[in-house]
Amino acid sequence: MKIIRTQKSYATSDGAGVSIKRIAGFDGKSLDPYLMIDELKSDNKSDYIGGFPPHPHRGIETFTYIRKGGFEHQDQMGNKKAIRSGDVQWMSTGRGVVHSEMPLVDESNGMHGFQIWLNMPAKEKMRPPRYQDSTGSGVPALENDQHAQLLALAGSWRMDEHVIEGAILGLAGEGAIADVILPPNSTIKLDVSSHGKVLIYIHSGGLLATEFSVGTLLEVAPSEALVLSAGEQGMGALVLAGQPIGEKIAHMGPFVMNTQEQLQEAVRDYQMGRFGDIV
Incomplete structure (x- = not known):
């Protein structure tokens, strides 16, 4: 595994005061095709109880993964779903979505989840929105002989x-996107050679014989096999792979387009009610 660079998450807040750790890459290069990785991890409900009231998006895809706790998603397309521990949800916003994500409080387990933004290529940014989740199907998994799991x-x-x-x-x-869970002193090997970008975000434990701690993002060379080994604490990490889009990015809050003019159009369309409303 050849490490190209590392990036440390930073503490911030979003929505109605939700505390998160963020990896951002709105330069269109460092994370491409990804734009942002937000991790919400807390046993204190005051860190997340405000949730994410109704807000718009255009030009991106949001991918949500819940490890503990849950959120209720609602949008103007008519979707209303409880996304709980072990669930994933994907929303390809295209020309416009209005949605909300409000916490489902688990007093005993707290909250741990991720929202990941992906950029959409210019030719697809104005197509109709799409929605999908795993609540009816579950998440497929593989386990090796060392009991290391890939979700x-x-x-x-x-x-x-x-x-x-x-x-x-x-x-x-x-x-x-995969969640890789390694018991103490175990190893997993993945073939990532079909991808142009491979990222690893450590969310628990750590990599054997390295200084990389929780909240660290590693970019690794896709040309080599991805071999992850855990130490005495075990390890949990998101592995994110894809093909860079390589297009110019114009970013303003919840909108990601290719030009400033397109951003202004997105703001006007939202203000004029063209995104629709949550009913």
Whole structure:
């Protein structure tokens, strides 16, 4: 595994005062095809109880993964779903979505989840929005002889001689996302050679014989096999892969387009009610 660079998450807040740790890459290069990784992890409900009241998006895809706790999603397309522990949800916003994400409080377990933004290619940014979740199907998983697990959240994955398709397919930039769970002193090997970008975000434990701690993002070379080994604490990490889109980005809050003019149009369309309303 050849590490190209590292990036540390930083503390911030979003929505109605929700405390998160964020990795941002709105330069269109460092994370491409991804734009942002937000991690919400707290046992204190005051850190997340405000949730994310109704707000718009255009030009991106949001991918939500819940490890503990839950959120209720609602949007102007008529979707209203409880996304709980082990669930994933994908929303390809296209020309416009208005949605809300409000916490489902679990007093005993707290909250741990991720929202990941992917960029959409210019030719698809103004198509109709799409929605999908895993609440009815579950998330496929693979386990090796060391009891290391790969939870295939999205896209296609290859572990040893096994190939598995994730709960959701068709992400922008051929996005593929997995949660890799390693018991203490175990190893997992993944073939990531079909991807142009491979990222690892450590969310628990740590990599064996490295200084990389929780909240660290690693970019690794896709040309080499991805071998992850855990130390005495075990390790949990999101692995994100895809094909860079390589297009110019114009970003303003919840909108990601290709030009400033397109951003202004998005703001006008939202202000004029063209995105619709949550009913």
